[in-house]
């Protein structure tokens with residue numbers, strides 16, 4: 001197995017509720033997983049489960065409450081801004097809205113040249129690098145003379161990926177990078193990312209609320225619910241044999257591949273508990289079809305290894 005490029009250990013990020021000293025949103029609550037070198041780890045879960053906060057903690061864009069994030073064995077969760085600048089070179093991000101990666105008043109070429117300058121390339125090196133990359137993402141260099149508003153969302157998202165690749169990073173975190181695009185453009189961008197991944201030997205964390213997208217790209221998958229990891233493991237294993245009732249429900253909601261295919265859609269009943277008052281027992285139990293009274297509403301399930309790399313936090317699967 002490949003070594004972990006990034007290790008997330010017992011990571012917590014709590015946000016204090018304004019005017020309530022003792023109330024916190026537990027956005028990320030004791031999350032641990034590895035991102036092995038050269039692999040893509042997909043992080044999935046419903047809106048508000050803490051995916052972006054987890055990503056921001058890994059990228060050191062926000063302080064962590066406790067726990068650690070290591071990059072090549074070095075704890076980067078507590079380092080200063082100056083030292084982090086060096087790590088930024090190796091760790092880049094692609095966001096959902098590509099317009100946020102480009103200055104609306106600058107040409108695309110101008111913004112990309114600024115990035116090359118920031119990382120110490122001279123004008124000639126910068127221009128060569130940009131033209132190379134634009135070719136690799138399948139666009140004509142004429143796009144460099146345009147402003148963001150003169151490009152489609154798909155073209156701009158390709159360029160956002162190119163922007164992240166300028167400095168030859170080891171790691172890219174993509175947060176809902178294709179969610180705003182229509183399905184055919186999504187597929188093109190995902191295929192492009194898969195090609196570039198080979199070429200650049202990239203390690204990635206791919207955040208999405210869409211399981212189909214994550215299935216398409218990931219080697220490993222982490223399923224999150226209200227700040228906690230519910231299940232994690234190799235993508236092939238997890239998609240073939242989902243164990244957590246939450247993962248099963250997410251999978252049952254995937255669109256059918258063929259119109260005549262049967263679906264056994266699991267409807268998630270009940271309410272998502274308030275992220276401020278998360279219960280001290282299983283967070284999913286209010287919506288779980290396998291709820292065991294007296295167990296699931298009493299004790300928080302620990303994430304336990306069920307086989308090889310497959311881990312699940314569920315009393316039904318791993319009784320105490």
Ligand SMILES: Nc1ncnc2c1ncn2[C@@H]1O[C@H](COP(=O)(O)OP(=O)(O)OP(=O)(O)O)[C@@H](O)[C@H]1O
Pocket residue numbers: 015025026027045046047048049050051052053054209275
């Ligand atoms: N700066 C902040 N201050 C207070 N609460 C925050 C802050 N950022 C996020 N939260 C809260 O933390 C929780 C997790 O939010 P986060 O944005 O990480 O979820 P997400 O899984 O990325 O959701 P989405 O799929 O909608 O992007 C939410 O309850 C959110 O309201």
Ligand SMILES: [Mg+2]
Pocket residue numbers: 051052053
């Ligand atoms: Mg998010």
